[in-house]
């Protein structure tokens with residue numbers, strides 16, 4: 001219990017449903033320790049983004065949490081008043097989004113967009129926030145901060161926008177950053193740089209990251225722990241090294257077999273094994289049955 | 297790249313041409329007593345149906361000729377511009393204020409607020425607008441303020457629909473979610489983050505609506521439902537000109553040209569401004 005209380009993020013048995021009763025999250029449990037990178041891996045539609053949004057308090061109105069708790073540094077988010085929850089989430093978390101274009105306000109210049117947030121969250125003066133932003137832009141290796149601060153988002157390349165967003169995410173020194181497929185929308189050549197940059201800033205700032213990805217290659221590079229998600233259910237969780245050395249769940253093994261290997265282009269064409277998916281479907285159906293009739 | 301440059305040049309030219317005409321018309325309207333060569337109401341049967349200046353029989357000082365009562369056409373057009381601009385600004389601003397506010401609320405908050413507002417808009421738009429205007433003026437009585445109220449009451453829905461759709465699109469963008477995560481309140485996000493992104497559309501619509509207001513005012517004057525005084529209005533001059541088309545075509549043609557130029561200029565000016573305001577298009 002003591003060890004759990006110290007978690008940066010602790011999700012316990014979180015379930016969420018759509019208006020039609022479909023479960024998008026199935027008793028998800030997941031924790032991120034301070035300063036650690038936890039990867040959340042799964043195919044598209046598995047519910048990875050939903051988990052991130054649940055943590056950050058921005059689930060779409062149609063998605064309803066029906067059970068479970070979320071603890072941010074030991075504080076139960078469900079027990080807080082909406083306003084207090086917003087303030088807490090605002091102060092302790094940040095998001096590095098999937099699409100760096102729409103995550104920046106198109107009609108506002110980069111500079112004020114970034115400083116505003118610091119002034120708001122930390123109550124700093126505009127001047128202090130400005131200094132801080134410049135320092136962060138330097139850390140994300142933006143060489144001409146003066147120009148970038150005066151730019152509108154569409155005047156920057158995708159890679160530059162993502163650097164700006166990474167700088168913005170780390171600027172307020174959050175305890176937890178949710179990175180939702182932060183390299184997916186970028187050119188392949190830029191992906192590696194951005195990944196390296198996130199890893200470097202994570203190390204220097206000691207920030208815990210919940211790193212959402214569909215790419216096992218990325219998982220291996222960046223994370224210490226990993227949770228494998230399928231259809232809103234965590235099917236396996238392990239230390240990253242252990243997972244790659246000896247995947248336990250058949251789905252994890254199938255996912256690994258389906259992951260493209262750069263040396264063998266044809267390997268990328270292999271779908272996840274059908275028998276494994278059939279087995280999973282049965283497993284999930286059984287779990288749903290048990291969930292609907294907890295006493296019978 | 298080249299295409300973008302050409303279209304940017306095009307939009308700049310539009311902005312300047314349209315803006316230029318509107319500025320001239322506006323200045324003429326404001327300083328009407330100073331710039332109008334004649335008293336717009338002065339009748340002189342000796343001077344009736346004088347042709348414009350380049351035709352034989354024209355009199356100096358009556359540049360665009362006179363109507364069948366001998367009143368100077370140019371002076372009447374200049375004084376008519378006063379009413380046209382007052383109606384354009386007042387009616388368009390009122391429609392914009394009401395429509396944009398409701399559109400912003402419906403688009404941003406969605407749900408219940410959106411259902412109510414959208415429903416009202418649907419019902420409202422079921423009325424044919426010109427009939428609606430005539431009906432309203434008949435109820436409110438003729439006069440400048442009735443015309444303004446009628447146009448605003450009818451046309452706020454145009455703003456509401458467009459701004460609602462635009463706001464909805466913006467609200468789905470991740471930057472809004474990002475602001476939520478940072479702890480901003482809903483109304484703060486609506487005003488600080490979303491509103492600036494729909495302002496270009498509001499400006500374009502506002503300008504377009506001014507043109508529409510000018511037309512509606514002209515139509516109402518044409519059917520003699522606008523201003524009951526003797527003040528010259530473009531629609532009123534057109535109505536008079538129609539009666540003497542065979543004897544004095546200029547009394548019909550000049551106000552029509554003025555009207556069309558002004559209305560086109562308002563819409564082009566709006567489009568040009570949108571391109572100017574929008575950081576993505578710029």
Ligand SMILES: Nc1ncnc2c1ncn2[C@@H]1O[C@H](COP(=O)(O)OP(=O)(O)O)[C@@H](O)[C@H]1O
Pocket residue numbers: 018024042043044045046047048049050051060062063
């Ligand atoms: N706004 C929404 N309303 C209802 N269902 C949604 C919404 N967004 C996504 N979903 C559904 O929730 C499930 C999980 O989606 P998501 O978390 O985006 O998956 P991932 O990020 O793993 O690709 C999907 O089945 C998707 O269809």
Ligand SMILES: [Mg+2]
Pocket residue numbers: 048049181
């Ligand atoms: Mg996703």
